[in-house]
Amino acid sequence: AQRVTQPEKLLSVFKGAPVELKCNYSYSGSPELFWYVQYSRQRLQLLLRHISRESIKGFTADLNKGETSFHLKKPFAQEEDSAMYYCALGSDRGSTLGRLYFGRGTQLTVWP
Amino acid sequence: DTGVSQNPRHKITKRGQNVTFRCDPISEHNRLYWYRQTLGQGPEFLTYFQNEAQLEKSRLLSDRFSAERPKGSFSTLEIQRTEQGDSAMYLCASSLPGLYEQYFGPGTRLTVT
Numbered sequence: 043a044q045r046v047t048q049p050e051k052l053l054s055v056f057k058g059a060p061v062e063l064k065c066n067y068s069y070s071g072s073p074e075l076f077w078y079v080q081y082s083r084q085r086l087q088l089l090l091r092h093i094s095r096e097s098i099k100g101f102t103a104d105l106n107k108g109e110t111s112f113h114l115k116k117p118f119a120q121e122e123d124s125a126m127y128y129c130a131l132g133s134d135r136g137s138t139l140g141r142l143y144f145g146r147g148t149q150l151t152v153w154p
Numbered sequence: 155d156t157g158v159s160q161n162p163r164h165k166i167t168k169r170g171q172n173v174t175f176r177c178d179p180i181s182e183h184n185r186l187y188w189y190r191q192t193l194g195q196g197p198e199f200l201t202y203f204q205n206e207a208q209l210e211k212s213r214l215l216s217d218r219f220s221a222e223r224p225k226g227s228f229s230t231l232e233i234q235r236t237e238q239g240d241s242a243m244y245l246c247a248s249s250l251p252g253l254y255e256q257y258f259g260p261g262t263r264l265t266v267t
Contacts, residue, residue, distance in 0.1 A: 051194075076255075085157075086197070086245070086258040128196050140185060140249060141210065142256060144196030 044069050046131050048145035055119050056153050063114040063148045065103075065129030074132035075105055075112040076142070081125045089114075089127070099123070119152045126150075156180060158259035160246050166265045167236055174232045175262045179248030186229050187256060188221060189245040190214065197245055203229060204251065236266045 045068040055061050067073060077089040090098045092105040092112060103114045112129060129145040159178045167173050179186050184205050189197035200219070201211045205226035215221075218236075223229040233240055243263050247256040 046196075048196075085260045086247075088255045091255070130196075140251070140256075141187070141199050141202065142189075142197075143199070144189075146194065146196050 044131060044133065044143045046129050046143050046145035048127075048129055048148050050148045051146065052149050052151070054151045054153060057121055058118050061116050061119040061123070061150065061152075063127050063129075063150065065112045065114065065145060067110050067112065067129075067131050069110075069131055071134050073105070073107075073112075074134060075103070076130040076132065077101070077103055077112075077114050078128045078130055078144075079125050080128070086128070119150075121152050121154055124150055124152045158246055158248050158257050160244075160259040160262050162262060163260060164263045164265075166267065169238060169266055170235055172232065172234045173236060173264060174230055175244055175246075175264075176228055176230050177246030177248075177259060178228045179246070180257055183248035183250055183257070184226065185249045185251055186223055187247040187249070188229070188231055189247065191243040191245060191261070192241075200231075233264075236264075238266050240264060241266045 047066045075092040078086050079089040080086045101116045126147045126149050128147045130142045133141045161176045187202040188200040191197045199212050200215050201221050203223040206223050218234045221231045243261045245261045246259040249256045
């Protein structure tokens with residue numbers, strides 16, 4: 043069964059510190075992984091997807107199929123990074139193609 | 155505004171009443187998704203459309219829930235005989251076909267008293 047696990051509900055770091063938000067997944071097909079972010083009072087929006095291999099706002103995420111992980115990392119956290127982060131897995135199969143499975147989210151707080 | 159819009163933004167209703175929510179997707183997007191989000195959880199898939207065809211419904215979508223997308227444009231989600239457990243944020247998203255980025259609306263917060 044498809045499953046996305048974000049083990050940390052809350053994560054706090056100080057400004058300038060490295061941050062890593064963990065995401066593990068369970069999926070028997072070829073996973074398409076995403077990180078979505080929701081800033082306070084804003085709608086959910088895509089931060090990055092693994093196939094693009096981009097760095098968005100200083101964040102990167104590498105898909106590790108051996109460890110079934112897709113952790114989100116940033117070397118130097120900023121206060122404006124404070125938000126709720128959701129890891130999501132996209133289905134590549136038949137009628138469920140495009141459907142997203144979300145983790146429960148990690149609330150990141152960056153202290154000044 | 156070219157983003158996904160949802161109406162109403164908030165809905166308070168009494169148990170047993172029917173409610174209907176509307177979602178207007180980005181105009182060129184032919185895929186439309188409905189998700190439900192409860193406190194402390196990520197969005198959970200409910201159903202989705204490609205154009206006017208409803209392609210999949212989650213087991214979460216009981217018989218009291220129905221969704222339509224006439225003419226492949228806006229979509230409505232109706233909940234009949236609401237229950238307190240239906241209280242949640244209902245999110246709509248749209249995308250181009252396949253595993254493209256999904257653009258989310260602001261959501262409709264339903265409170266059933």
